[in-house]
Amino acid sequence: MTELTSETSTEKQNTYKLTIADGLFILVGMFAAIMRLTELSKIPVSAAEAQEALAVWQFWQPGTAELAISSPAYFTFTAMLTPILGVSDSVMRLVPALFGVGLVLLPWLLQKRLSTVGALITAVLLTVSPMAAAIARTAGGDSIALFAALLLLIAWINGRDSRNGRWFYAAMIALALGLTSSPLFYSALLTMGVAWLGQHFAAPHLFSDNEEGENWKLETDTVRSGLIIGGILLALISSFFLLSLGNVGAAASILGDWVQQFGGSSLLENIMLPFLAIVRYETALLAIGVVAILWAAWHSQPLPVFCIYWLLGIILLWLTQPGIITHAALIMLPLYLLIGAFSGAIIGSHIGWYSWLFTSGLLVLWAFIVANSARFLRLMSAGGTEFSHLWLAFFALAIILTTIFFALNWDTRVTYQGVLLSVLVMLLFYNWGTAWWLSHQAANDPRESWVNEGTNASILILADVIQDLSWKLNTSDMDVHILSTIDTPTLRWYLRQYQNIEFGKTAPSDTQSNIVITPAEAITTLSESYMGSDYLISNHAPTEKPFTRSPILDTLRWWAFHQSPIIPAQERVILWVKLEQTQ
Template identity: 45%
Template sequence: MPQNNQKISWWQRLTIADGLFLLIGVAAAILRFAELGHIPLSPAEAAGALGVWQFWQPDTAVITVQSPAYFTLTALLTQLFGFSDAVMRAVPVLFGVGLTLLPWLLRRQLGNMGALVTSLLLAVSPLAAITARTANGDAIALFALLLFFAAWLRYEESEELRWFYAMMGAVALGLTSSALFYGGLLTLLLTHRLDGALLGPYDYTWPRRGIWQKAGAFGLVVFLALGSLFLWHLPALGSTASLLGDWVRSFGFSGGLDALINPLLTLVRYEIVLLPLGLMAMLWLLKSNGRLPNFMMLWAVLLLVLLALQWGNPSIALLLMLPGYLLLGQMADDVLQGLDDPLTWIFTIGLVLLGALMFVNIARFARLVSYSAEDLSNMWLALFVFVFTAVTVYFFWAWAQRPTYQALILAALVLFGFYQWGTAWWLGHDAANDVRERWVQAPATDDDVPVLIHTIQEISSQASGSDVGVDILNSVDSPVLHWYLRQFPQLTMANAVPLNTQTGIVITLQNIEAGFGSDYFGSDFGLLRTGLVPESLGSPLPTLDTIRWWFFHDSHAIATEERVVLWIRTDLVQP
C-alpha cells in the first residue's frame, strides 16, 4: 500500500489554539501600542531617553545609562525611527507584547486552555500594560524572567540543548535589564531548591561540562552585546553592576506598615482578578497533586518573604503577578476541560448578567451618594442580586458541581477581564503621570509640559520662521525640560538667570525673581506633580471614594505641583 511521505507545511499544523494566541497578541499590542506618545515622559523616563539621545550627539561628556539592555536596543531603534516619546517606549512595548505570548511555550506544562488563560490575563493586566508602556528596563526583565522559566521547563521535559541556550540568553538579557530581574531570579532558583528538597529531586540530566562552557560563552556574548551596545559603548557595562547595587540597597525596613502592604494593595487595585480566582486556586490546590502548581505557590510565598525583607518594594507586585497568573492558568486547564455541557454556558451567561447588574448598581450608588445620601435603592438591589446569586450557586452546586465550578471561573474571567482591560487602558493612556494612582510614583510629569513646548514652538515660528530657531535660557535643572528642549539648538542651560539678560525666552521656577534687561511677560505652567495635598485626602466615606475612583476616576485628592514660568521678550510677539 503506498505511503504518503509529503511533508506538512507549518501553516497546515496551525490549530485553533494558535489562532487564539494570535488574537490575544493582537489585543495586547493594541492596548500597549495605541497612543504610545500621548503622555509625556516621566522624569525617570526622560533621564533614560536623554542618555540614548546624548549618545548620538558629538562631544557628549557624560551619558546616563539606567538600563543597558534598554539603552542598547533603543539606541539602535532611534536610527530607524528618530527620537520621539513613542520610539523611546517602543522597546519595552515589544517585550511587553512578547510577555503575553510566552505562555505559548508552556502549552505542554499548562495545557492549551491553561496557556491561553495565562496569556489572556497577562494581556489585560494593568500592571503588565503600564510596565510595557514605561521607558525603562522593567518590561525587559519580566520577559527575561518568564522566558528563563519557560526554557527551564522545556529543557527539563526534552533535554534539548536549544532550551539550555535560551536559558543562558534569558539570564544575560535579564542581568542587563533591571534590578527587578535579580529578585525574580533569586526566588525562582530558591523555589527550585526547596521544591526538590520537599518533593524529591527532578528527573533530568544537566548538560556536560563542554555544553556548559558553550552555553556560558553564548550567554556572555549576549551579555556583552546588550550591556555595551555591541561593544560600541563600553562604559554602559558599569551600569549592569549598578543594577545589582540598586537591588541590594532595596533591602531594609524603612517606612511604616503602609509601605509594607503597598505592593499587596497595588495587586488588589490593578490585578483584582487574583482575589476571587486566587481563592478558587487555593481550594483547587488542596485537591491537586501536581508539582507545577505547588512550585507556583512556593514561588509566590518566597516573593512574599522578599517583600518583607525589602519592606514594601513596589516592584514585587510585578513579580507576584507571574506565579499568580501561571497558577490560575494551571487551574483553568484542569477545571475547564470538557466545556460541552450546556449547563455550563447557561449558568455562565446568567452569572455574567447578575454580576454586571451588581456592578452597575454599586457604581451608580457610589456616583449618586454625594447628592442623595438617603437613597439606598441601588445598594438594596445590589444586595438582593448578591443573595440571589449566592443561593442559586448553592443549589446548582448541589445539583451539578463541575458545571457550576466551570461557570464560576468563566464568569469571573469575563467580568474581571473586562474591568482589567478598562483599568489598563486608563492607567496606560491617561493616568501614567497621575500621582493619585497607587502605582504612579512622585514626581511625575505634568500635562502642561506639552503645552509649554508647543507655546515655545509657536513663538519661535513667529519670531524666527522656524519652530526651533528662538534662543532660550533655561535655569530649571530637570530631565523633563532637558529632554523636551533638546531640539532647540540655541538653548543655554544655567543655574540662575544672569542680570540684564536679553535672551528671547527664559524659563525659571515659579516665585524666582529675575533681573531682565528688557520688557518680558510671563505665563506659568505645571512641570512636575510632586505629591498630594494632605488636607485633600481626608474623607468621611473612604470606601465609597475608593469605589468612585476605581469606577469613574473621580477623586477629591489634589496634586501638589512644581511650576515654572515661561518669560517671553515682548518684541518677539509684537506685530
C-alpha cells in the same frame, strides 16, 4: 493501503498545522498589541523615562558626552531603532511595549504544564493586567526584566521536561537579557531560587525523580555552546554591540542598585505599598488567586506548588525591600500562572452547551449586580441615602448563590465551569478598563498609587510655544537663545533640539536671552523687560491629604468614576519673553 515510509513519517512530524488554540493565541496577541502599542506618545514621559531617553538621544549627537544609563538592554535596543524611526516619545517606549506583548505570548510555550486552556487564560490575564500594561508602556528595563524572568522559567521547565538542549540556549538568552535589564530581574531571580529550594526539599518536586528526569544531564558541548552564546550576548547588549563600552559598568551597577534596595524604610505604609497596588489594580489576583492557592495546596501538583513557593519568596522580599512598588508587578507572574493552571484543571478541554448556558445566566446576574452597585455608589457619593439599588444587588447575589447550590447537586462539572467562566469574563471586562485607564489616561496622575510623579501635558504646549517663538524671532526652530533656572530631565528632553539653551540656578537681571524659564515661585526682576506666562509641568503626590468624612467611599469613587477630592502637588514654571520681541 498506503505504506508509511520513514521519510513520510518525518515529514508529518515536521509539519505543523495551526489549531483553534493557536488562532486564539494570535487574537490575544493582537489585543495585547492594541493595549501596549497604541497612543504611546499620548502621555508625556516622566522624569525617569526622560533620563533614559536623553541617554539614547545624546549618544547619537556629535561632540556630546554620554549620559549614565540604568538599563543597558533598553539603551541598546532603543538606540538601534532611533536611526531608523527617529526620536520621539513613541520610539522611546516602543521596545518595552514590544517586550510587553512578548510577555503575554510566553505562556503558549508552557502548554504541556498549564494545559492549552490554562495557558490561554494566563495569556488573557496578562493582556488585561493593568500593571503589566503600565510597565510595558514605560521607557526603561522593567518590561524586559519581566519578559526575561518568565522566559528563563519556561526554558528551565521545558528543557528538563523535553531533555532538549535548545532550551538551555533560550535560558542563556533570557539570562543575558535579564542581567542587563533592571534590578527587578534580580528580584525575580532570587525569588525563583527560593521557589526552587522549596520544591527541591519538599514534595511535590517540579520534576520527576527518574533517570530521564531529575538526573538528566546536559551534554558538555551544549553547555559550552550555551555559555558562549550567553556570554557573547551579554557583552554585546551591555556595550551596544561594542559601540559604547562605558555601558558595561552600567550592567554591573544593576546588581549594586538591587542590593541597595535592602533595608529601606520599614514603615507599615512602605511595606504595604505593593499589596495596596495589587488591591487597586489586580482584582483577578485577589478574586481567583486565593481560591487557586487553596486548590494548589490541596491537590499538590508540581507547577502550582512551585508558584506558591515563588509567591512566598516575593512576599519575603517585600519585607526586606519595602517601598518597591514594582514588586507588585513581579507577583503577578506566579499568581497568573497559578490561576492559569487552576482554570485549566477546572474547565478542562471541553465546554458543553449546558456550561455555556449556565455561564450566560450567571453573567446576566453579575452584570445586574455591578450596575446596581455602581448606581448605589454614585448616589452615595452625591449625598444620597437611597438603598434600593444595594438591596437589589444583594437579592441578585442571593439568587446566584442559591442557583449554584442547586446546580452542584445536578452537575458539578457544569457548575464549576459556569462559575469560573462567568467570574473570569467579569474580571476581564473590569481589568481591561482599569488597564486602559492606567496606561493610556492616568500614567501621569499621582492620585494613582502606581504613580509618584507625573509630567503634565502642559509641558508639550510649552515646547510648542517656544518652537513658535523661535520661528518668529530667528526663522529657525532651534536657534533661539534660552536660559532656564529650572533643570529637570523632562525639560531637557522636550527642549533637546535647541543648541543655544543654558541651565543655571539664577537669571541675571541683565540677561540678553530671548526666552527665560524660571520656577513660578521664584522672585525675579524680569517682569520689567519681559512678559511671562504660567505653565504646569509636573504633578506630585500630595504631602497632606484632605480630611473627608468617608475615605473608603472616596477611594471607591476614584476607582469607579475617577473622581477624587485629592489635589496633587503642582510644579509650575514661568515662560518669560522679551517685550521688545513680542511687538
